[in-house]
Amino acid sequence: MAITEIRPGIHYVGVNDRTTTRFEGLWPLPIGVSYNSYLVVGEQVALIDTVEESFGSRLFENIREVIGDRKIDYLVVNHMEPDHSSSIAALRLRYPDLKIVGNAKTLQMIGGYYGIDAGTLEVKEGDTLDLGAGKLLTFHLIPMVHWPETMVTWYAAEGVIFSGDAFGTFGALDGGITDSEVEVDRYWDEMRRYYACIVGKYGAPVQKALQKVGGLEIRTICPTHGPVWQERIGEVVALYDRMSRYEGEPGAVIAYGSMYGNTEQMAERIARELAEQGIRQIRVYNLSYADPSVVLRDVFRYDTLIVGSPTYNGELFPPVEQLLRRIEARCIPQRRFAYFGSFTWAGAAVRRMKEFTERVKWEPVCPPVEMKQGYSTANGEPCRQLAEAVAAAMNGNV
Numbered sequence: 001m002a003i004t005e006i007r008p009g010i011h012y013v014g015v016n017d018r019t020t021t022r023f024e025g026l027w028p029l030p031i032g033v034s035y036n037s038y039l040v041v042g043e044q045v046a047l048i049d050t051v052e053e054s055f056g057s058r059l060f061e062n063i064r065e066v067i068g069d070r071k072i073d074y075l076v077v078n079h080m081e082p083d084h085s086s087s088i089a090a091l092r093l094r095y096p097d098l099k100i101v102g103n104a105k106t107l108q109m110i111g112g113y114y115g116i117d118a119g120t121l122e123v124k125e126g127d128t129l130d131l132g133a134g135k136l137l138t139f140h141l142i143p144m145v146h147w148p149e150t151m152v153t154w155y156a157a158e159g160v161i162f163s164g165d166a167f168g169t170f171g172a173l174d175g176g177i178t179d180s181e182v183e184v185d186r187y188w189d190e191m192r193r194y195y196a197c198i199v200g201k202y203g204a205p206v207q208k209a210l211q212k213v214g215g216l217e218i219r220t221i222c223p224t225h226g227p228v229w230q231e232r233i234g235e236v237v238a239l240y241d242r243m244s245r246y247e248g249e250p251g252a253v254i255a256y257g258s259m260y261g262n263t264e265q266m267a268e269r270i271a272r273e274l275a276e277q278g279i280r281q282i283r284v285y286n287l288s289y290a291d292p293s294v295v296l297r298d299v300f301r302y303d304t305l306i307v308g309s310p311t312y313n314g315e316l317f318p319p320v321e322q323l324l325r326r327i328e329a330r331c332i333p334q335r336r337f338a339y340f341g342s343f344t345w346a347g348a349a350v351r352r353m354k355e356f357t358e359r360v361k362w363e364p365v366c367p368p369v370e371m372k373q374g375y376s377t378a379n380g381e382p383c384r385q386l387a388e389a390v391a392a393a394m395n396g397n398v
């Protein structure tokens with residue numbers, strides 16, 4: 001098989017991006033990201049998704065390496081977000097007869113983004129496209145994972161699903177393409193971070209999508225980002241299933257803001273007491289410095305969250321407010337939650353966090369701790385009690 005051939009007649013023609021610093025202009029990419037694109041070569045040739053437009057020439061070169069001067073007959077667009085679609089206009093110029101395959105929502109967006117409304121083929125749920133030589137593609141719509149037009153393409157003969165962003169992860173492909181060729185362990189946290197930041201709001205649509213593809217005998221998952229999954233499919237599907245059910249594993253995130261270290265000392269006291277009570281998975285984040293995507297990742301990962309904030313201009317400390325807004329926007333249905341805060345002359349942070357719990361309908365484990373002015377050993381005792389209550393809940397002792 002050619003080095004790009006991941007299954008007979010299916011070639012990886014994607015690219016790595018190690019220069020973009022923030023995905024969607026928001027989320028850091030410490031180990032890069034890949035934009036995956038696949039060629040299915042039968043009697044006719046189909047390209048499944050494209051890449052971000054600044055990498056278009058590499059995509060075209062990768063395609064030429066596989067099919068030379070042969071034409072591409074179809075471009076299947078599983079997902080219209082521009083990290084996968086912004087090479088479409090240039091691709092059309094190189095392959096003017098290429099038919100663009102997408103559902104009604106996809107084709108509307110292609111018209112809106114790229115002014116292309118001819119040479120398209122609309123598909124609906126369950127429709128098929130026969131490339132000849134036994135290569136039959138079937139389309140399944142999985143709306144809102146995480147855009148309304150998202151769909152997957154199923155190639156039954158090889159048990160391959162081209163899954164769009166589903167089962168994707170941050171992290172470039174450093175040589176290997178399939179999971180048997182890469183060091184898989186470096187991708188799990190990046191998969192969690194990708195899910196929490198990009199897809200996290202859409203747990204219910206992801207669950208629907210998992211049910212829809214659950215009946216398929218999948219032997220290879222070809223996502224739009226990260227490794228092609230073959231040997232570790234069970235783990236990948238289980239991780240996406242758990243995250244989309246918002247199911248945390250045992251562990252506590254303590255996320256706090258602090259201007260002069262007093263609220264920070266409350267967080268330290270709480271963390272120490274949790275450890276004293278036998279909790280081993282504890283992640284403490286100073287929100288002025290921690291990468292928000294890493295904090296969100298761990299809020300998705302763990303079942304317990306403790307948040308602390310000083311009062312700032314009569315409100316929450318801004319990085320704390322931002323975290324709570326991001327959690328709220330992702331509709332996380334529950335976490336074991338506790339909170340603490342501080343003020344100098346008039347308290348507001350604790351009141352704002354109480355309002356947060358009411359909006360998201362989370363029942364706090366125990367009453368909050370509110371501290372006036374500086375931290376002291378005496379002020380540490382209510383923090384210890386808060387941690388004791390949280391640990392008792394985590395240990396199943398209440």
Ligand code: FEO
Pocket residue numbers: 079081083084146165224225
């Ligand atoms: Fe990778 Fe939703 O685009």
